[in-house]
Amino acid sequence: MAISKEDVRYIANLARIGLSESEIEHFQKQLEGIFEYIDQLKKLDVSAIMPAAHVLDIKNVTRPDIVKSSLDPKLVMDSAPAKQGQFFKVPKVIEG
Amino acid sequence: MEYEPVIGLEVHVQLNTATKAFCGCANVFGVRENTNICPVCLGLPGALPVLNALVLKSAVKVALAFNCSIRDYIKFDRKNYFYPDLPKNFQISQFDKPLSERGFLDIENNGIKKRVGITRVHMEEDAGKLIHSESEPFSYVDYNRAGTPLLEIVSEPELFSPEEAYAYLTDLKMILRYLDVSDCDMEKGSLRCDANISLKPKGEKKLGVKTELKNMNSFKAVKAGLSFEIRRQTECLEGGEKIVQETRLWDEKKEQTFSMRSKEEAHDYRYFPEPDLPPFSFAQKEIEEIRASLPELPQARLKRFMDSFGFLEKEASVLISDKDLADFFEACLKVLPLHKKIANWLIGPISAELNNRNVSICALGLTSERLVRLISLVENGTVSNLVAKDVLFQMLETSKDPDVIISEKNLSQVSDTDELKKMIEEVVAANKKSVDDYLAGKENALMYLVGQVMRLSQGKANPKMLRDLIAARLKQ
Ligand SMILES: [Zn+2]
Numbered sequence: 001m002a003i004s005k006e007d008v009r010y011i012a013n014l015a016r017i018g019l020s021e022s023e024i025e026h027f028q029k030q031l032e033g034i035f036e037y038i039d040q041l042k043k044l045d046v047s048a049i050m051p052a053a054h055v056l057d058i059k060n061v062t063r064p065d066i067v068k069s070s071l072d073p074k075l076v077m078d079s080a081p082a083k084q085g086q087f088f089k090v091p092k093v094i095e096g
Numbered sequence: 097m098e099y100e101p102v103i104g105l106e107v108h109v110q111l112n113t114a115t116k117a118f119c120g121c122a123n124v125f126g127v128r129e130n131t132n133i134c135p136v137c138l139g140l141p142g143a144l145p146v147l148n149a150l151v152l153k154s155a156v157k158v159a160l161a162f163n164c165s166i167r168d169y170i171k172f173d174r175k176n177y178f179y180p181d182l183p184k185n186f187q188i189s190q191f192d193k194p195l196s197e198r199g200f201l202d203i204e205n206n207g208i209k210k211r212v213g214i215t216r217v218h219m220e221e222d223a224g225k226l227i228h229s230e231s232e233p234f235s236y237v238d239y240n241r242a243g244t245p246l247l248e249i250v251s252e253p254e255l256f257s258p259e260e261a262y263a264y265l266t267d268l269k270m271i272l273r274y275l276d277v278s279d280c281d282m283e284k285g286s287l288r289c290d291a292n293i294s295l296k297p298k299g300e301k302k303l304g305v306k307t308e309l310k311n312m313n314s315f316k317a318v319k320a321g322l323s324f325e326i327r328r329q330t331e332c333l334e335g336g337e338k339i340v341q342e343t344r345l346w347d348e349k350k351e352q353t354f355s356m357r358s359k360e361e362a363h364d365y366r367y368f369p370e371p372d373l374p375p376f377s378f379a380q381k382e383i384e385e386i387r388a389s390l391p392e393l394p395q396a397r398l399k400r401f402m403d404s405f406g407f408l409e410k411e412a413s414v415l416i417s418d419k420d421l422a423d424f425f426e427a428c429l430k431v432l433p434l435h436k437k438i439a440n441w442l443i444g445p446i447s448a449e450l451n452n453r454n455v456s457i458c459a460l461g462l463t464s465e466r467l468v469r470l471i472s473l474v475e476n477g478t479v480s481n482l483v484a485k486d487v488l489f490q491m492l493e494t495s496k497d498p499d500v501i502i503s504e505k506n507l508s509q510v511s512d513t514d515e516l517k518k519m520i521e522e523v524v525a526a527n528k529k530s531v532d533d534y535l536a537g538k539e540n541a542l543m544y545l546v547g548q549v550m551r552l553s554q555g556k557a558n559p560k561m562l563r564d565l566i567a568a569r570l571k572q
Contacts, residue, residue: 014364016178039290053171053193053369061374062149068120070134077130086129087236090180092228 003031099295101326102303103261104253104352105318107268108246109278110222110286111154117221117245118145118188118373125284129238137243139184145372151219151245152376154277155195156386158247160219161271162395164199166383166390172219172370180237181223189248191367193375194218201251201271204393205263212264213252224244242355247277253292253303258322264313265289270394276418282314289318294339295329304329305339309353321346325353329413336357397422405435420457421450427464428471445485449492461495470498478502479509482555511558513565516549519557520569523548534570542566 008028012019019027073086082089112515116123119136135143159166173191199214222244227236249268257262269280269287280287294306309325312318324346327340344353392400394416401412416422421442428438446467450457470491475483479502490501502508510516523545524531534541545566550557 014176014366041359054371054374056374058374060376062148062152063120063146065115065148065150066120067115067122068134068525070121070132071138073128073130073133076138084234084236084394085239086131088130088180090237092233092235093180093226 003028003035007031097300097334099326100298100300101256101258101322102253102294102296103255103258103322104292105251105255105261105264106290106292107249107265108222108288108290109158109249109272109280110149111245111247112276112278112286113148113150113154113245114378115148115254116243117151118243118298119143121243123244124240125286127240128323129240132240133242137183138239144483145188145370147244147373147376148423153386154245154275155217155219155247156199156378156383157275157390158249158272158277159196159199160383160387161275162199162201162214162217162249162268162409163392164196164214166196166378167193168194168377170376171195172373173367174370175220175365175367177365179223180235181226181242182241187221187223188370188373189220189367190218201264201267203260203263203267205257205260210260212254212260215250215252217247220246220248253294257318258326261291261318261322261510262315265318267394269315270417270419274391274393275504276391276419281476289315291318291322292331293325295324295326295333297352305341307339307341307353308343310343310345313348317346317348320351321353324351328353337434344449384386393470394419405439407439411439414447418450418456421447424457424464428468431465431467432471434471434475437475438467441467441471441488443487449489463494466491466498467533473498473502477509477511477558480555482560483509486555508556509558510553510556511561516553516557516562516565517569519549519552520562520566523552524569531570545570 005024005028008024008031011031012024012027030062077083077086077088080088111123113123115121116132116137119134119383121132121134121137124132136145156166171190171193172188174186175189175191176186178185192355193220197216199217200211201214202209202211206209222241224237224242227238227486229235251264255264272278272280272287278286282288289312291309291312292306293309296302296304296305300479307325307329309318309321312321325344328494332339340355343356345356346353397416398409399413401407401415405412407415414421415425424440425442428442429435432438446457446460446462453460468487470487473479473487474481479487484498487498487501490496490505491498494501496504527545527548530541530544534545542563546559546562549562549566550559
């Protein structure tokens, strides 16, 4: 599977990463290598292997519905890059 | 050409658990901004989400109530997108192995019953809340809501009119209220609905291009938004235009939908398994235990009310439409076994008052004890039905016992023969013509005279005694 420069730009945009032309070429080659490897994996016979969505052999981990104390908002807001009162402040986004 | 609409609905409902979905922060509405936040719901590095056991249980309840089958292997996924109300830049949701699938909901619209498919019920978390400044180039973020447990309930595209969509939503909400998993308050946003709608030529199997409607803040708005969209799409198609697949926002004031042009960039959410949450699965026994713990649901209650009390479907439907009202009815019935009388009060004046005030019976300030007492007072002849209605309204206004109101306002029924006779003489003297009419064989005249005495007594005359006494007096 070949990765085009367009694919790299698209993926970078989804991840909100700005890339220069030379970086695009750089990552195009790297991603191609990754996809080639996946193509190799696809050739393996995995019919006898159970699909897994989680690396650890655990399941059904829950916690009881009991309230714990939250963080002190003052401490949180002190770490915020921009705030207005007790709100986080961000560049205006139109509801979308 | 005639077109048929095809509608599918996506409902999000917030669960009323004490804590959020994946952390111990309180799950409450209406507190000061950014007070219920922690490393997990803020998405701070290294924080580990752990699923709230009650969220899982409530979700299974809802899935079972909508006749869905619970998957053997349940997992969570990350839905990735950037928006400031989403602190982690992904939402924990469920993609290809959701909690449950393939259910249905039986609805009734205009007397026609119909089964609507439920595609899936899955768990996810809510985002935070944004406030956009009017004057400045800023938005303000409150993360109290971030991480609130949500269920997404998706219907098949099997609704064919705005009215059917409305009926579906009403019945869906009723079941959620019976399950007591959410307050389903659309004004607070604890129940939200998006709609997909497309048109196709009548009789055609293939679906047309759909639009997605958002921003409808009530079931009525959903109905209105869909009706508008049917008109708009019909006009487009008749004008030879193509429908554009897009998201449109309902504008309540302008009563129109508008294209939401922003964020048109591909909905490429790059779902992948949430590595911080393990998978979940249930033993059949556990599912059956939860199924057995489900309360009696509206349909079953409707049937029981019809079977055991002989109510018409119309009457029983009003009683069961609100769980609190049906509970109230049964509470009354425990004290006073007059199901028909109690139902008449609840379906008649009390339902009217609930509609007027737009509240549930719990907020009306009426206890079952007081209503039962009032009905008993009608039964033993202390007050007439007519006066009792008046007493009811005063009970609601003043929160006083019916006995107190009746004695304070001197509303007891007049059953004293002499007192009634005195009033009859007065009316007979003033209505010579009606008396003559009656004697000439016009039965209606009697009712008129009864009405006149009733008026004179300010509704307090015992109607049965009154009739007999007037008839006897006129035959003299
Ligand atoms: Zn939290």
